[in-house]
Amino acid sequence: MLAARRATTARATTRRRAVVAALVPAVLVLASCSNDTSVASGAPQDGGTLVYATGDAEPSCLDPHVGGNYPQALLTTQVLEPLVGRDADGEILPWLAVSWNVSDDALTWDFTLADDVTFTDGTPFDAEAVKVNVAHLQDPATGSSTGYLALAKVTGVEVVDATHARFHLSEPDSALLESLSQQWTAIESPTGIARGTDANCQAPVGTGPFVVESWTPQQQVDLVRNDGYTTVAPEAKHAGVAYLDRIVWRFIPDAATRYAALQSGEVQVIDNPQPDAIAAARAGGDITDVDAPRPGSVNRIELNSGQAPFDDIRVREAFVRAADVDPGIETLYAGTVARSYSPLSSSEPLATSDDSLFGTDADAANALLDAAGWTGRDGDGYRTKDGQRLTLRFPVSTNQSVAAEQSLFEQIQANARGVGFEVIITPLDLSGWYGALAANEYEIVSAPYTKVGPDVLRILYHSSGITPAPSGYFANHAKIADPDLDDVLDRAAATTDQTERAELYAQAQQTVLDGFYILPLYDQQNHFLVRGATGTRTLHTVSTPTFLDTRLAF
């Protein structure tokens, strides 16, 4: 029945293409005198295969419990579901957990679970499954990083009964629900987990609208619809199973190629488009731009305050005043991004902005550097102090910084030179870049960090974030060691009072901005271009697209 319908569709498509080809000249003439843009698109239809082309790195393991990165979150949003969701206002929404209660001492959380949900391998979803998942994330053998950190304060899960799971915490955690809304702590089938890491990496089993059918490395992951889908997903536009029959998830690293494939109809959705493609989509036509900034931090330049010359706030402010990023952002991104003046993403309701600190002023920058004692000049025109040149090492990750951003950094380099800074940009691959950071060989760096909720501030700016993880990684690249800030962040993480939490995080953000530890640039760009499909929306948790409501429309 399904196969028959697909075959008919294919024939109809071929016929339609022939007709369209014949009509193109006529349509062009008509289009020029009419505003009707629906000429090329048909009505949305059920079934069919959507092809998604991703430019993010191919995961080495599809299970987001292992490691825990964005490419895993993108794919497994179709397959795995977390306990809770979040809406645009930051309100936590029921998902696999339908309600929850926190004890007065904030150390015990009781979750009531949906009772009619089954994993796609037939295993029932229950409190035991939640317990197994938390244990899986906390087991060193799993090698979890993101999910492991998110659950750092969870000491264990108690199975009260099949539909009630009790989380025990070592200390209060105001970010627990936000942590549990992330794809990296999504719930997997205990039977699936019991197969071992290898099998689970190939095809994690969840409760989501699609199922991993097969994975052909470097090529694609094939997903098929979960015909037993019963979850009530937050913000879903319809109840029950997905409209699409299948999703083909292709790995196409080159941005121009992905865009060409979208234009020629080989794929219906692409991620990581280039600014000119976004601008063209916004100008009209049959391509839609879905703009979903990632949660957590903005893209910002962090100034290493742990060593000279940026241990002096005057030098930090001088750099910020001289960088003059606005013209570059406007032209390099073709007018598609907005300047940020906050440490937090605009998708975080608790983000605080202060544009008064970031005006460009070369004279002020020169005066600050003079006052800080960088008064000498060497043969190349750079400032010096005690015979030392005012040099800033800037390792740049070519995996994370797109071409436009790398060009922006070169403009900053030129602008900073105007007041006597020497900026040395070193492009590095991902592994080499983390190596340079671990070796403390940088004065400035741009390192995006994705996490749901304002607790990302604690990870990035608490002094405990200076101590490296065993792998050498540390998140506090600005090396802020401010006991008052630590205290504010600790209290924000512990309070269960939402108003107090908002005030404390606002205070923390102001401290980070006032100290010129960072130069905010813009939201972590996360665009999806869609052509020939309707109903694609992104989650307000990790900003990944879900294809539950998507229908093909060509």
Add this chain to the structure above:
Amino acid sequence: MSIFRWAAGRLGAAALVAWVVTTVVFFALRAAGGDPTEAILGGPGSQAGEDAVAQARSDYGLDRPLIVQYLVQMRRILTFQLGDSYARKQPVAELIGAQLGSTMLLAVCALALAWVIALSVATLATRAQGVLGRVVSGLVQAGEVTATVMPHFWLGAVLILVFSSTLGWFPATSVGASPAGLVLPVVTLAIPTAGFLGQVMRDGLDEAAASPFATTARARGASESRILWRHSLRHAALPAISLSGWSFGSLLSGAVVVESLFGRPGLGRLLLDATSTRDVPVVVGSVLVVALTYTVVTTMADGVERLVDPRPRGADRATDRTLRAEAAIV
């Protein structure tokens, strides 16, 4: 030189290449910064806990001194084992095996197409006479030089823009052996090689056409096309054949770019991904396979050259070239 000594020499050279390549790659990768442990723990930037890191290091022997890790790697290669991928936890041989076919198909098709283009263009240029001939010859020469220096990524991007985005004739992305999908990647890889082979062949043809054996044949009343097809081409093909082995190496390295550009799976992309995460066994294994393939292909080119060469075995080829060739033909 006997065939056995020739083969033994080739084998020894292959072993030496394998050892040098493996050693250089192993140490270069470790000197490039970054920690291979992170490849095991889900990729660079891992914040895995202390226990997880310690377990990963001991599971894969990364807690041992670098020189010991190197010796372990060499022992594995000597016993024809490539080990397991840090990132994928699968045998490296399996990962390479799954991708080798796609890359070889691409490289072999590209080499074949390069030969067809080079031969057609070179004979066309040689056969055109008079003013038209000079114009054609000049154009061909300019075309060959341009083709030779064209970077793959630029050429591929232009082909995608024209034939995929604008005309819609061929898909921008493809997998496996789908003929329509192979067209653009193969053409992208073939054009620079064709330019290079064409130059070599045209020089050979010009030289052959002016050589005494051609004059002799003309004196006997042979037509220009007979001279070209029966005699000159064979003469001109020799350097092109031996250079094809070398070209194959550049096609394999070009595959790294072309596979990423056209979104095709293959050895090139495997190598690129593994390098950026410091997945040492995969990088060492892939480079080893590419190096050995290159050795095999150059050996084959050498063998074919010996077959095609019209001059008798053992003759002093360098000094006696034209006389011998003439004798063989007349």
